Amino acid sequence: MRTVPRARGPSVRLKLTLSYAGFLMLAGALLLAAIGVFLLRQGWLQTNEQGVWRATPGTAFVRGFAPMAAVVMVFLLVFGLLGGWVLAGRMLAPLNRITHATRTAASGSLSHRIRLPGRQDEFRELADAFDAMLARLEAHVAEQQRFAANASHELRTPLAVSKSLLDVARADPGRATDPLIDRLHAVNTRAIDLTEALLLLSRAGGQSFTREDVDLSLVAEEATETLLPLAERQGVTLETDGDIAPATGSPALLLQLAVNLVHNAIVHNLPERGSVWVTTGVRPDTVVLTVENTGEPIAPDVVSTLTEPFQRGTERVRGDHAGAGLGLAIVETITRAHGGILTLTPRSAGGLRITVELPAGSQQLMAHR
Incomplete structure (x- = not known):
């Protein structure tokens, strides 16, 4: 489901802080006003003909009332902001845990639970209902x-x-x-x-696999070597290039991912003189496997459905290698199981660019190569 983009507004914590400080300032102003009215009614403060307040000779101690009132208001403002920020943070802490659990579930992990401690209240009821749903x-x-x-x-x-x-x-x-x-x-x-x-x-x-250190560049090379005879029969040029890309996961599943991508790029290609480019790269916190091929132009709305089971980008498939229609669905599932992101982008000249971005693994692979 597509989300409507919205402009970012102030956080709930900031809103609660300002509300708390504003309420405290209002209460302080009303209190000081009540004290002033009381002093005025008791005759400790009088006004002259011009309406200016002045202290009576016997009540000189109230001459500093206005400056002290200003000091009190400043104190209330600072205290309200700091206290409101701390109190709002404590009150919203359960909501932050629920938000974190929601994002974890949205990424595909349903085993996470909030398990909010404390007595029964609105936040506890929401957390328990969310845990039951998960x-x-x-x-x-x-x-x-x-x-x-x-x-x-x-x-x-x-x-x-x-x-x-x-x-x-x-x-x-x-x-x-x-x-x-x-x-x-x-x-x-x-x-x-x-x-x-x-x-x-x-x-x-089900993510029922053992995680090991894997070099995506070696996985890509093995996948292209396996499918090179198919590419030669189909008249497709297969090129592999890239840097060492250390990741963590199942070597068998990641090899299957690369094989599916390269196979898909070969069979969905031009009738003759097609090309497939397989590259790997390293980013600050992730590693990337990219498979790009020539082929017929693909509409963006069709690209968004290619990872659905039993879906194919075109009716025409090169040779007798139509497959089961699960190639990219398997790729997406393996990518998600490894905490990665799969991106499909149609090329302007025709064909498809598929990028698999996975969390970077151990840097020990870099030392061994």
Whole structure:
């Protein structure tokens, strides 16, 4: 859902501080005015014909009333601002914890809980309701992931058996050429690819992997070497360049991410003389893997849907490598599981630029290279 941009206003803490200080100043002014009226009614302060206040001879101690009142007002102003700032901070501390938990949940982590301490009040009720909502969402997402994983496991065995039978039938030298067997073999292979993709998607979404130090530049090189024969068959030039990019995560999942990106860039390309550029880089706190390719122009509204499962950017796919439509969905899931950001940008000349930005890992990789 798109958010409407708004101009940044003063913080709630500042508003509460100013409100508290203003109320204290008003109360102080009313109190001083009441004291002045009291002194005037008692005859300790009198006015002359010009309406100027003056002290009576017997009440010389009230001559400093106005300067003292000004000092009191300044004190009340400073005390109100400092005290209001501290009190507002203490009152809003639970709200800050709730905001932090909300941002954590928005980033994809549903395991975080607020667990606000203290007695029952409005903030505690809000925090408990938010924790209950997160628990239900986490249980729902976990149930979906378990279903996908279990379904994938259950489908792998019969698909593998049918593939073996089709392979035996195709390899039988005594059989006549039967296009139906070849067609069934292609359909079976596609079903196996889809099952494996769903299994990988559920595994990445559940973040059930061990984190290790990974160099994205080596991952990119391995992915391009693996897919170089496919690029040569498709007539696509594949180039790799970049710096050492240390990250932390699953080497297998990050390799799958790079393979999916490069494969997608190869099969969605120009009919001839296409190009794919794979680069890695380092930023202050992150590392970046960029895969860019030539191809047909892609509308921005289409780009926003490419990471949805079973979506493809164009109807035409180079060769017989249409895939299961889960390539970029898997990339997004792996990126999110590693705390990264996936950005898809259409190129003005056609094709797509995909950038994966991940938190920087251990700098020890830099020393080893």
